[in-house]
Amino acid sequence: MKLYDYWRSSASYRLRIALNLKNIPYEHICVHLVKGGGQQHSADYKAKNPQGFVPALELEDGTILTQSMAILEYLDETHPTPALLPSDALGRAEVRSLAQVIASDIHPVNNLRILKYLAGELGVADEQKMTWYRHWITKGFEALEARLGNTGFCYGDSPTLADICLIPQVYNAHRFNVDMTPFPKISAINENCLKIEAFDKAVPENQPDAE
CATH class of the missing domain: 1.20.1050.10 (Glutathione S-transferase Yfyf (Class Pi); Chain A, domain 2)
Incomplete structure (x- = not known):
């Protein structure tokens, strides 16, 4: 997996915690939100996430997931241990x-x-x-x-x-x-x-x- 994030992004921080908790290896790719007017606005990045937000998670097959809460639930469904949600x-x-x-x-x-x-x-x-x-x-x-x-x-x-x-x-x-x-x-x-x-x-x- 490739995680497109920025070190101070709260939503990116969430995903780093979850990936670490579940011991899921990932490649970190910085999308700097400040330098050069913000790399999140580049055409290359907007091709991955049209909103121009971080984080984005690229799966092994090239699928791009966006919105941290949706990605967190995806990770919990595909890597259920440890669970991020109760059983009931x-x-x-x-x-x-x-x-x-x-x-x-x-x-x-x-x-x-x-x-x-x-x-x-x-x-x-x-x-x-x-x-x-x-x-x-x-x-x-x-x-x-x-x-x-x-x-x-x-x-x-x-x-x-x-x-x-x-x-x-x-x-x-x-x-x-x-x-x-x-x-x-x-x-x-x-x-x-x-x-x-x-x-x-x-x-x-x-x-x-x-x-």
């Missing part, structure tokens, strides 16, 4: 719900293209932009914290799809100085997950294109 329907619904708090409600309004639009076309000052960023992480984390138990992970006693989405978002929260004091459960889950080699190997600073 109610558990799967709960884990997917927790994951979507991040993947659907926090991440989309805070990704690079939104921040660039705020600063560029709308002329939002840097401090206002950071206030925007912290606001949406905080609102999402407030809801998430209220739903979490004390098992050390988002659901149950092992990592799931929800943890795979959470850890990159906590990384962003730290990067942009979000006050994590109100979120002890989230912080504990982050600490537990980063003790696992698959999570640690996926950390942005541990990637070959990290700057």
